Amino acid sequence: MIGRGRNRNENTSNASRGDSTGVGHSNGKSPNSVYCRLKKMLIHYEFRPGQQLHIADLVEMLSTSTTPLREALMRLYAERLVTATPNKGFFAKTLSSMEMKAWYEAAFLVLVYSIRHGAGLDRSDKTARSISGSLNLGFNARNTAVEEICIAIELLYEEISRWSDNQVMVDHIRDFNAHSRFVRMLDLEIPENSEIIVTDMRELSMALRVLDVETAIANLDRQLKKKLERLNHLAKEGNVRSLSFTGIQRRSFDGYTVI
Structure with a gap:
């Protein structure tokens, strides 16, 4: 009941921000779906602290392709859910x-x-x-x-x-x-x-x-x-x-x- 209430309250606002869970969508490879699935993993710290997020590994894990995966990581970096180092890539955060x-x-x-x-x-x-x-x-x-x-x-x-x-x-x-x-x-x-x-x-x-x-x-x-x-x-x-x-x-x- 609580979960359904949240969806009712947020459908409009989420749409205006271009966000959705991607849950239940037939196209699990869409950029937004990849973003939401990876965000859930990061929110729950399902990577080792400081672990490098290798593109190839994530592509396989999320059954997606390179472009939506990179787009998702860029969005998550902007939201401060991952870190990035020039010429090295993206990294999972340590809980601080x-x-x-x-x-x-x-x-x-x-x-x-x-x-x-x-x-x-x-x-x-x-x-x-x-x-x-x-x-x-x-x-x-x-x-x-x-x-x-x-x-x-x-x-x-x-x-x-x-x-x-x-x-x-x-x-x-x-x-x-x-x-x-x-x-x-x-x-x-x-x-x-x-x-x-x-x-x-x-x-x-x-x-x-x-x-x-x-x-x-x-x-x-x-x-x-x-x-x-x-x-x-x-x-x-x-x-x-x-x-x-x-x-x-x-x-x-x-x-x-x-x-």
Whole structure:
């Protein structure tokens, strides 16, 4: 249900940005399909840290050809999901706690602005109802799959960003969700962390529904501080998993659009 909701919310915006998952398309070799499939792998750090992304290997792995593969890598480089060295090629990134810290801090600023802006609009009551109408954070963390919680959290962040009436901010939160997804899922795999995160997100959504701006912002600030304290550990764990190619035991994310 969560995944279907995301598709409904994003079909228009994704089309305007030229993005789609490519999932279910008959032409799996199209440039956009190759881009989306490779992006999913990179978001989940399914390559060794610093691994060179050889064109020939990726062409075979993704059953594509050189041109769409190169186009995909160029797009992913522009999105800072891979690195590149002149005359050497493209490389998988190492999960960096400092880079994640920057993403979380920037996202916090966007979300705070969005909350203040949305609460001050004449249509603020309708804005608040969008939270209760699009999300369900009433689940029990112990009985809910990590992916479902992760998706619900990302939906909430994106819905908040829409309060900004600023497409650049919405796009930034989408990029933040993608870049931080692996860390978020690692964090949610730890039962005690998962329960705390779900409780915090439920409190945040409740504050937003009644337009309690200061409580919502205080909640985000508290969550940010907790996350930053855990980032070093999460980054180390993520890189260990990438080295062994084990990744996170998860169901496919094909149920919603990767942007």
